[in-house]
Amino acid sequence: MKREPVRVFPETEEYREMLEIKHLRSKNHLVIAILTAGALITILYTALAAYPLVYVLSLAVAFLALILLNLTCLAYGRENVRFNQLNKYVTTFGVFSVAVAMIFIFRSPSMLSLLFIAYAIAAFYQDRKVMFISNVSLLFTFLALMTNYRAFFAVENASAENDFGLFFFVIVFITLLTISQYIMIKQKGFFYNQIALSRETEFRNIEFMIDAGEKATKTTIDAKGYFAATEAFAAALSARIGVPDALGGKLSVLRELEAGETRETILERHPDETAASLSRLSDLLFTGCHKLRKVAIKIGRVRAVDVHRREIFSETQFKTFNHPSDTLEIKIIAFAIFYAALKRGSAGMRPLSETEIYDAIVHSDYYYYNDPGVMRIYRENNAVFDAIARDAFSAEATK
Amino acid sequence: MIDFLRRVVNTDFLPMNEVRKIKVVLIMTFLLIVTAATVGFAFSFVYDDVVTIVVMAVFVLGAGFIYLLIRFNRIMAAIHVTIVYTIALMMFYTQGTDSFYAYLFFYISLSVIVFYQELYIYLTYGTAVAGYGVFYILMHADNLLAPEDIPGSIYAYVVLLLLFYVIFLIQSLHNEKLYTDLNLEWVKLNQVIGSYQDFTLYHLEEIRKREKGIPFYEDRAFRKAVDELSVFVCEQLKEHGKDITNVLDLYIYIHERGLAKIIDNEELSTSTKKIANRLDKYLLNRRTDMVSILMNFFTRFRTSEPYRPNRYEYHLGRLAPATDEQIVALAFVYRYLANEPSAFDAWGEPLKTMSHEEICQLFAAPEMEEFLSDGQVAFFKENADLFRDHLGRKG
Numbered sequence: 046m047k048r049e050p051v052r053v054f055p056e057t058e059e060y061r062e063m064l065e066i067k068h069l070r071s072k073n074h075l076v077i078a079i080l081t082a083g084a085l086i087t088i089l090y091t092a093l094a095a096y097p098l099v100y101v102l103s104l105a106v107a108f109l110a111l112i113l114l115n116l117t118c119l120a121y122g123r124e125n126v127r128f129n130q131l132n133k134y135v136t137t138f139g140v141f142s143v144a145v146a147m148i149f150i151f152r153s154p155s156m157l158s159l160l161f162i163a164y165a166i167a168a169f170y171q172d173r174k175v176m177f178i179s180n181v182s183l184l185f186t187f188l189a190l191m192t193n194y195r196a197f198f199a200v201e202n203a204s205a206e207n208d209f210g211l212f213f214f215v216i217v218f219i220t221l222l223t224i225s226q227y228i229m230i231k232q233k234g235f236f237y238n239q240i241a242l243s244r245e246t247e248f249r250n251i252e253f254m255i256d257a258g259e260k261a262t263k264t265t266i267d268a269k270g271y272f273a274a275t276e277a278f279a280a281a282l283s284a285r286i287g288v289p290d291a292l293g294g295k296l297s298v299l300r301e302l303e304a305g306e307t308r309e310t311i312l313e314r315h316p317d318e319t320a321a322s323l324s325r326l327s328d329l330l331f332t333g334c335h336k337l338r339k340v341a342i343k344i345g346r347v348r349a350v351d352v353h354r355r356e357i358f359s360e361t362q363f364k365t366f367n368h369p370s371d372t373l374e375i376k377i378i379a380f381a382i383f384y385a386a387l388k389r390g391s392a393g394m395r396p397l398s399e400t401e402i403y404d405a406i407v408h409s410d411y412y413y414y415n416d417p418g419v420m421r422i423y424r425e426n427n428a429v430f431d432a433i434a435r436d437a438f439s440a441e442a443t444k
Numbered sequence: 445m446i447d448f449l450r451r452v453v454n455t456d457f458l459p460m461n462e463v464r465k466i467k468v469v470l471i472m473t474f475l476l477i478v479t480a481a482t483v484g485f486a487f488s489f490v491y492d493d494v495v496t497i498v499v500m501a502v503f504v505l506g507a508g509f510i511y512l513l514i515r516f517n518r519i520m521a522a523i524h525v526t527i528v529y530t531i532a533l534m535m536f537y538t539q540g541t542d543s544f545y546a547y548l549f550f551y552i553s554l555s556v557i558v559f560y561q562e563l564y565i566y567l568t569y570g571t572a573v574a575g576y577g578v579f580y581i582l583m584h585a586d587n588l589l590a591p592e593d594i595p596g597s598i599y600a601y602v603v604l605l606l607l608f609y610v611i612f613l614i615q616s617l618h619n620e621k622l623y624t625d626l627n628l629e630w631v632k633l634n635q636v637i638g639s640y641q642d643f644t645l646y647h648l649e650e651i652r653k654r655e656k657g658i659p660f661y662e663d664r665a666f667r668k669a670v671d672e673l674s675v676f677v678c679e680q681l682k683e684h685g686k687d688i689t690n691v692l693d694l695y696i697y698i699h700e701r702g703l704a705k706i707i708d709n710e711e712l713s714t715s716t717k718k719i720a721n722r723l724d725k726y727l728l729n730r731r732t733d734m735v736s737i738l739m740n741f742f743t744r745f746r747t748s749e750p751y752r753p754n755r756y757e758y759h760l761g762r763l764a765p766a767t768d769e770q771i772v773a774l775a776f777v778y779r780y781l782a783n784e785p786s787a788f789d790a791w792g793e794p795l796k797t798m799s800h801e802e803i804c805q806l807f808a809a810p811e812m813e814e815f816l817s818d819g820q821v822a823f824f825k826e827n828a829d830l831f832r833d834h835l836g837r838k839g
Contacts, residue, residue, distance in 0.1 A: 053744060056751040068622060075614055086603065094595045153594045154544060158604040161551050165611040169618075198544070199590055210485065210545030217478060218552050224470055225559040232463055232561065233619075234456030236626040243633040244756040249743035250640040254647070256746075261647035261654075266784075275775045278834035282771070282827065292768045299772065328763050329773050331780070334749070340758045340815060341777045345786030345798070346639045347811045352631050362631055363459040364733045364740075369517060371722050373681065374674075374691045379726045379734065381673035382695075386728070386738055389666050392652035393644075394742045405744055413457040414737065417447055422680045430673060437669035 053409040054249075057241035064237045066126045069133070070119065072169050076136060077115045079166055084108035087147070100150050107146060111139040137167040137175050141182040148190065154198045160186055161218075168226055171233050176226045180219065187215055239363075242410065251342055252334045257393050268332050272300055295326070302327055365414045376416040380423070388434040396438075399431040461519065464560070468522045471556055472510050475529055478552075479503050482533065489540030499536060503529070523560055527569050530556045534573070538580055542587040550577035550605055558612040563620045566613060574609040578602050638731065639787075641739050645731050646794050660728040661699040667692075695723050761817040774820055778803060779835040800832045 087108065091101045118132030144159040160183055167179040190197060191212065198211070259265055276296060283291040298318060301311050308323050318326075328336035366379035390396030405411060407424055415423075423430060448469070455463055482503070486496045506529050513522035534549040553573045557566055581588065581601045589597055652659070660666050674692055679685030698706060698720055706712060706720045726734040757763060760773045781803050787796040798806070807816065807824050816824075824831065 056755065059751075059753070060756060071622075072618070075618060079611060079614070083607070086607075090596070090600075151594050151600075153597050153600065154588065154590050155593070155597045155600040155604065158551070158601070158608065162604060162607055162611065165608055165615075169611075169615055207543040207545060210541075210543055211548070213481065214545045214548045214552065217474075217481075218548060218555065221474055221552060221555050221559075224474070225555060228452070228455055228463065228467060228470070228559070229561060229619075231455035232460075233622075235458065235460075235463070236623060236630070238456055239630050240626060240633065243630055243637065246740050246743065247633060247637050247640070248755060249746060249748055250637050250644065250739065252748060253739065253743055253746060254640045254644045257644045257647035257651070261650040271776060271779055274779055274835050275772060278775050278830055279771075281830050281834055285827070285830070292772055295766075295768050295772050325764065326769065328754075329769060329776070331776050336754075336763060337773055337776055338780070340760065340763070340773075341780035341784075342640070342786070343636065343758055344777060344806070344812075344815050345781055345784070346636050347814075348802075348806055348809070349639050349787065350632050350635045350811070352628060352635065362627075362634060364634075364737050365459065366726075366737075368722075369461055372719070374678065374688050375719065375722050375726075377677045377681070377688060378670070378674050378692055378695060378723070381670045381677065382726060382728070382734060383738065383741075384673060385666055385669040386660060386734075387741065388669065389660070389663070391648065391660065392655055392657050393648040394738070395745075397742075397745060401745060405741065410457050411741065413454065417451070418681050419677055421447075422677050426676075426680075429676060433672045433676065434669050437665045437672065 053405065053411055054242065054245040057238075057245045060244055061237045061241045064240060066122075066129055069129050069170070070122065072171075073115060073119055073122075073129070073132060076166060076169050077112055077119075079169075080108060080112050080115070080140075083162075084112070096150075104143070104147065104150070107139075107143045111136060111143065114139070133167075133170040133172055133175050134178060137170070137178045137182070140166045141179070141186065145186055148197060152197050157187075157190075157198055164222060168222075168229075171226070171230045173227075173230055176223065176230065179226075180223055183219055183222075187219075238410065247343075248339070251339045253393075254342070255334050255338070260393065266332055266338070268303055271331055272296065272303070298323070298326055299329060303330055303332065366419075367414060367416045373416065373418070377419055380415050380419050384423075384430060385434060385437070389438055399427065403427050464519045464523065465514065465517075467560060468510070468514055468519055468526060471526045471530075471559065472507065472514065472522075474556075475510075475526060475533070476507055478533060479507065482536070485537075486540070489536075491540055503533070506532070523562070523565070527557055527560075527565065531569065531573060534576075538584075542584070544588065547580075547588060547601075550574070550580070551608060554609060554612060558616060561616065561619055563616050566616045570609060570613065574606060577605045581605065637740075638736065641731050641736055642788070643794050644739065645735060646788075661696055667696065691719060691723070694720055695726070698723060699727060699729055758815055759817075760815060760820060770820055771823070774816075774824060775831070775835055778824075778831045781806075782836050797837065800828070800836055803831075804828060 084105065088101060088105050091104060114135060115132060118128040118135075122129040122132070140163040141160070144163040147159055148156045164179050164183050167175050279290070279292045279296060283289060294315065294317075298311060298315050301314070302323065308320065311323060312318060312320070331338050331341075366376055366383065368376075371379075384402065387397045387402050406415075407420075407427075412420055448466075451458065451462070452466055452470070455466060458466070479500075483500060486500060487493070489496065491499070506525065510522055510525050510529065513519075513525060530553050534553045537546040537549050540546075550573060554570055557570045557573065560566075581598060585598045588601055594600070671689060671692055674688045675685045677685075678688040694716065703720060703724050707717050709717075712720075725732050728734060754763065760770055760777070764770045764773045781798045782800065783797060785795045785797055788794050789796040804825075806812065807821055812821065
C-alpha cells in the first residue's frame with residue numbers, strides 16, 4: 046500500500062496554515078457583503094409583498110445574527126485564529142438554515158434555488174470540512190423537502206418525468222458542485238504549497254550558500270570587525286543625540302553571546318536581560334547561519350528581482366521533469382540524470398543512499414515532478430536502479 | 445484509471461496545466477453521463493424523432509471531438525468545446541421540454557463554467573448563460589410557477605439566478621487576484637533563490653576544482669549510469685529502448701559544444717535542434733532547472749536549525765522589537781551590504797558589493813517593506829552619514 050505523499054519539508058505545514066488563515070479573512074469580508082445584500086433584498090421583498098411582520102422580523106434577525114457572528118469572529122480572529130475557523134463552519138450552517146427557513150416561509154418552487162445560493166456562499170471558503178457540511182446540508186435538505194414537502198415545488202405542469210428529472214438533475218448538480226469544489230480546494234492548495242515550499246527552500250539555500258562560500262574561501266565572517274565598526278558607530282550616534290550609551294549595552298550582550306558565554310553567565314552580568322530577550326538577541330548574531338545574516342543576504346538580493354508580467358503563471362516557473370512539451374525520452378533522461386547525480390554526489394553534495402532518495406522521491410511532493418510512467422517504473426524497480434548506479438560508480442567501473 | 449484518480453486526489457501537487465487537463469477529463473466524463481441520460485429524456489421532448497436522433501449524434505461526435513482534443517493535449521480548446529457542449533445541452537433541454545428540471549440546466553452550466561476558474565471564460569460564457577436564463581424565465585414563466593405561488597415569484601427566479609451568477613463572479617474575481625498575488629510572490633521567491641544558487645554553484649565549482657574533481661558530464665561512470673538507467677526505463681515503456689542513447693549523446697554533446705553552436709549548425713536537422721533546445725534546461729554546467737532541483741533536493745538532507753514560528757520572518761522590526769536592538773541590527777545589515785559581495789561583477793566573479801548610494805536607494809525602495817519599518821528607514825536617512833563613515837566599506 047502506497048503511503049500518502051507528505052510535504053517535502055514538513056516544517057512548512059504551519060506556514061501553509063498561516064497563509065490560509067490570512068486569505069480566509071479577506072474571504073470573510075466578501076461573505077459579509079453578500080449576506081448583507083441578501084438580507085436587504087429579502088427584507089425589501091417581504092416588506093413590499095406585505096408579508097406578516099413576524100416573518101419579516103424573523104428573517105431580519107436571522108440575517109443580522111449571521112452578519113454579527115461574522116464580524117465578531119473577524120474581530121476575535123485577530124487574537125485567536127480558531128475564531129476564523131469556527132466562523133466558516135457556523136456561517137455554512139447558518140446560510141443553509143436561513144435558506145430552509147425561507148423555503149418554509151415562501152413555499153414556492155422558485156425558492157429551491159436558495160439552496161444553491163447557500164452552497165455558492167459556503168463555496169467561498171474553499172475548505173474541505175465546509176464542503177462536507179455543504180454537501181450533506183444540500184443533499185439532506187433537498188431529499189427531505191422532496192419527500193415530505195413535495196407540494197412546495199409543485200408547478201403547473203407537474204408530471205412523473207418532471208419529478209424524476211428534478212431528482213436526477215439535482216443529484217447530478219450536487220455531484221458536479223462537489224467535484225468542482227474539491228478540485229478548487231486542491232488548486233488553491235497548490236499555490237500555498239509552492240509558496241511554503243519556496244520559503245523553506247530559500248531558508249535552506251541561504252544556509253547552503255553560506256556553507257559553500259566558507260568552505261570555498263576557507264574564511265568566515267569577520268565578527269570582530271563588525272563589532273568594532275558598530276561600536277564606533279554607536280559612539281558617534283551617542284555623541285550626536287547626546288546620550289552616554291545609545292545602544293543600551295546591547296552590543297556587549299551580543300559580543301558575549303558571540304563568544305559563546307553561557308546564558309546564565311550573561312544573565313548574571315546583565316540583570317536587565319531575560320532568557321527570552323537573550324533568545325531574541327541571538328537572532329541578531331552575524332556569524333554562521335544566524336537569522337540577521339540571512340536577513341542581510343536576502344536584502345542584498347532583492348534589488349536583482351525583476352518580474353515581468355508574462356512570467357506570472359508561466360509553466361516554466363514550475364521546475365519539473367514533467368514538462369508537457371517534452372518527449373518521453375527527455376523525461377526519462379531528465380530523471381536518470383537526476384537520480385545518477387544524487388547517487389554520485391559532487392563537491393559540497395554528498396552521495397545519497399537509496400533509502401534517502403526513494404523516501405524523498407516516492408513519498409513526497411517530488412513524486413509529481415516526474416512523468417507518472419517513469420515514477421511507476423522507479424517505484425516498482427528501485428532496487429534495479431540502485432544496482433545500476435552502484436555498478437557504474439563502483440571503484441572498478443571508474444578505473 | 446487508478447493513476448488518474450490518484451492524480452485527482454493529489455491535485456494540490458500538480459501545476460496549472462495538469463490541473464486543467466484533469467478538469468477537462470472530469471467535465472467530459474460528467475457530460476458523457478448527462479448525454480447518456482439525455483437519451484432517456486430526449487424522446488419526451490417536443491422535437492421530431494429525426495431531430496432528436498441527429499442532435500444526439502452531434503453530441504456523441506462532440507464527445508469524440510473533446511476526447512481527441514484531450515488526447516492531443518489541446519486543453520484550452522477542449523475547455524471551450526466542453527463549455528459549448530454544455531450550453532448546447534442546456535439549449536436542447538430548455539427548448540425541448542416545459543418541465544421544471546430544464547431550468548436547473550442554467551445552474552449546471554454556470555457550475556461547469558466556473559469550474560475552470562478562468563475569469564474571461566466566466567465573463568463571456570457565464571454572462572451569456574445568465575442572460576439566456578433571464579430571457580428563458582421571463583418567456584416560460586408558466587412552466588415555472590406553482591398553482592398558488594407567491595407574489596412576484598417569477599422575479600425571484602430571475603434574482604436568484606443572477607445572484608448565483610454574481611456570487612461565482614465575485615469568487616472568480618477574488619480567486620484571480622489571489623492566484624495572481626500568490627504567483628507573483630512565488631516567482632519573486634524563485635528569482636531570489638536562483639541568485640543564492642548562482643553563488644552556491646560558483647563556490648561548489650571552486651571546491652571541485654581545488655579537489656581536482658571532474659564535472660558530471662565528463663565523468664565516464666556518471667555517463668554509464670545515466671545511459672543504463674535511461675535504457676532500462678525506456679525499455680519498460682517503449683519497444684525500442686536503445687533509441688534513447690541518441691538523445692543522451694546529444695545531451696552530452698550540448699555540454700561540449702554549447703546550445704548556440706548546435707542551433708547554428710546547418711547540418712543538424714530541425715528536430716534535433718528542437719530536442720537540443722528542450723534538453724538545455726537539464727544541463728549540468730550552469731544553473732539550469734536540473735541544477736536548481738538537485739540543489740533544492742539536496743538541502744533536504746542538510747542539517748538545518750529546528751523549526752521556530754519566526755523561521756520565515758525577515759522583518760527587523762519583528763525580529764528585534766526594542767529600538768536599540770533594531771539600531772544594532774540595522775548597523776550590522778549596513779555593514780554586511782557595504783562589505784560582503786551580493787552580486788557578480790563584470791568579470792563574472794562574486795565580488796560586487798554595494799556602494800553607500802546604492803544602499804540608500806535600496807532602503808528607500810518599496811521592496812524594503814518586507815524587511816524594514818518606516819521608522820527604521822527614517823532613522824537610517826537621518827543618520828546616513830554615520831552609517832557611511834563608520835560601517836562603510838573597509839579600506
